[in-house]
Amino acid sequence: MNAVYLFFQTTGELIALFLESMYWSKAAVRNRDKVFAHMVEIGNKTLPVAALISLFIGGVIALQSGPQLAQYGIQENLGGIIGLSLVKELGPVMGSILIAGRVGSAMTAEIGSMSVYDEIDALRTMDINPVRYLVMPRLLAAIIALPLLVIYMDVIGWLGGAIVASTNPSINVSFQIYYNNLSSLVEFKDVINGLVKSLVFGIIITTVCCYIGLRTRGGPREIGTAVTRAVVLSFVLILVSDYLMTSALLSLGLG
Amino acid sequence: MTQPVNEPFVWEKYRQGRSVEAVGVVIRSLNKSFGDNLVLRDLNLEVTPGETLVILGKSGTGKSVLLRHIIGLMKPDSGAVTVGEIDVEDQEFRKKHTLAIVFQSAALFNSLSVGDNVALYLREHRIYGEEEIRDVVRETLTVVGLEGKEDVMPSELSGGMKKRVAIARALAMSPELILYDEPTGELDPMMTHTIGDEILKLRKRFVVTQIVVTHDVYLAFYVADRIAVLDEGSIIEIGAPEKLRRSTNSITRDFLRSL
Ligand SMILES: Nc1ncnc2c1ncn2[C@@H]1O[C@H](COP(=O)(O)OP(=O)(O)OP(=O)(O)O)[C@@H](O)[C@H]1O
Ligand SMILES: [Mg+2]
Numbered sequence: 001m002n003a004v005y006l007f008f009q010t011t012g013e014l015i016a017l018f019l020e021s022m023y024w025s026k027a028a029v030r031n032r033d034k035v036f037a038h039m040v041e042i043g044n045k046t047l048p049v050a051a052l053i054s055l056f057i058g059g060v061i062a063l064q065s066g067p068q069l070a071q072y073g074i075q076e077n078l079g080g081i082i083g084l085s086l087v088k089e090l091g092p093v094m095g096s097i098l099i100a101g102r103v104g105s106a107m108t109a110e111i112g113s114m115s116v117y118d119e120i121d122a123l124r125t126m127d128i129n130p131v132r133y134l135v136m137p138r139l140l141a142a143i144i145a146l147p148l149l150v151i152y153m154d155v156i157g158w159l160g161g162a163i164v165a166s167t168n169p170s171i172n173v174s175f176q177i178y179y180n181n182l183s184s185l186v187e188f189k190d191v192i193n194g195l196v197k198s199l200v201f202g203i204i205i206t207t208v209c210c211y212i213g214l215r216t217r218g219g220p221r222e223i224g225t226a227v228t229r230a231v232v233l234s235f236v237l238i239l240v241s242d243y244l245m246t247s248a249l250l251s252l253g254l255g
Numbered sequence: 256m257t258q259p260v261n262e263p264f265v266w267e268k269y270r271q272g273r274s275v276e277a278v279g280v281v282i283r284s285l286n287k288s289f290g291d292n293l294v295l296r297d298l299n300l301e302v303t304p305g306e307t308l309v310i311l312g313k314s315g316t317g318k319s320v321l322l323r324h325i326i327g328l329m330k331p332d333s334g335a336v337t338v339g340e341i342d343v344e345d346q347e348f349r350k351k352h353t354l355a356i357v358f359q360s361a362a363l364f365n366s367l368s369v370g371d372n373v374a375l376y377l378r379e380h381r382i383y384g385e386e387e388i389r390d391v392v393r394e395t396l397t398v399v400g401l402e403g404k405e406d407v408m409p410s411e412l413s414g415g416m417k418k419r420v421a422i423a424r425a426l427a428m429s430p431e432l433i434l435y436d437e438p439t440g441e442l443d444p445m446m447t448h449t450i451g452d453e454i455l456k457l458r459k460r461f462v463v464t465q466i467v468v469t470h471d472v473y474l475a476f477y478v479a480d481r482i483a484v485l486d487e488g489s490i491i492e493i494g495a496p497e498k499l500r501r502s503t504n505s506i507t508r509d510f511l512r513s514l
């Protein structure tokens with residue numbers, strides 16, 4: 001009973017925090033420097049490792065499915081298979097998990113230590129709204145940066161698949177065939193599908209990580225547990241909402 | 256170092272004749288508990304506009320909790336705090352009055368330089384342009400003896416310097432009331448003296464009410480117009496320092512024994 005209550009309370013508060021930061025995005029233009037700084041930070045923290053991850057993901061899908069398709073002689077479909085799985089699922093999910101781990105954790109740590117060391121209270125006494133000052137710029141930065149990161153990961157993942165497809169002798173699909181198939185199978189709506197998902201994941205990560213940061217009390221130990229909790233909760237919500245969105249998009253004919 | 260006392264301080268120039276009055280504080284039957292822990296018990300206190308009141312009390316008697324109620328960071332279970340005739344919980348309160356607090360932990364923004372810490376309030380509320388803000392930052396840092404430290408990060412400062420930056424940050428808001436939570440806690444006797452001088456200087460120079468919370472008896476007698484003794488969540492005695500010296504109350508006498 002208590003757990004159910006807590007679940008609804010937390011959900012309500014998360015939604016309230018999201019809505020409040022959206023409300024404050026009316027001050028976005030004034031705070032564009034801060035939004036931009038957070039985007040640069042997201043980029044710095046994720047671009048190199050995102051490239052590495054997606055290169056290998058693309059490669060491993062090619063390695064797993066390429067020889068199987070080749071058995072039936074339909075290996076020229078590899079481009080489309082890799083293209084679609086990256087664009088609709090793996091790009092958004094892996095990108096978001098990466099952001100949650102590298103950027104979300106830092107958000108919780110920073111805001112959590114501001115809560116613990118009275119800095120949030122200091123903001124309040126200066127009549128500076130912590131949601132406007134801390135959450136809104138991070139939310140906007142994530143909303144803009146995550147879809148861009150996902151496109152970047154999709155493209156590198158395709159490339160990884162193409163490299164394996166063309167160099168592995170038991171697959172042996174040339175770059176040309178791979179990309180012809182990819183561009184004929186991946187449609188614009190599939191790309192949009194992935195970007196919508198990544199936008200929602202960006203909202204989830206920032207809201208969860210800032211929420212837990214703002215509620216941190218105690219000392220250094222509690223900051224540590226808060227970070228772990230924020231990252232785990234982000235992961236869970238990313239995967240659950242991915243399933244829900246996929247089934248919703250499918251039933252709308254957009255899957 | 257600092258400019259002569261009679262020259263107008265930078266806000267007085269920028270305020271263009273708009274005067275800021277010191278405000279009084281009235282606390283009526285304030286009660287606050289955390290679970291079973293009854294921290295403030297029916298606390299009553301009046302602070303006169305423009306005075307420096309020191310609240311003296313042992314560790315854990317609820318001094319920080321009291322200050323948090325005055326500045327509106329905590330809600331009372333019952334009772335009320337009014338500052339300048341308005342309840343601090345009123346929605347309009349922060350539009351009408353400016354209060355500043357120097358936290359026990361200084362609570363500087365660790366990711367901002369000293370200059371940006373002091374400037375934050377003015378910048379976020381767009382009170383002045385950048386040039387005027389730079390003037391205010393320079394002058395407030397000068398008041399606390401930290402001229403030229405604008406670009407230093409808080410992590411590079413000593414505890415005493417942090418406290419002084421926090422005082423400068425409070426001053427930059429040109430507040431009507433400044434609250435100090437244990438301004439000299441963990442500081443050496445020389446630094447205690449410096450902070451005490453700061454508080455005295457502000458009282459002479461600016462129209463401001465100050466409430467200083469401390470367990471440091473030396474500081475209390477150094478800066479106070481009046482001293483209130485807080486014990487077990489209520490004010491047990493209040494008066495001018497000379498009056499307290501002659502007190503017959505055993506708790507007050509315990510405190511003063513160390514003088
Ligand atoms: N947020 C809180 N939640 C629960 N209990 C609290 C909270 N804040 C303070 N307390 C309790 O209230 C009592 C008074 O605390 P407070 O911090 O006001 O003491 P203090 O007089 O400032 O002591 P010190 O001189 O050590 O700073 C303590 O028993 C403390 O445990
Ligand atoms: Mg205290």
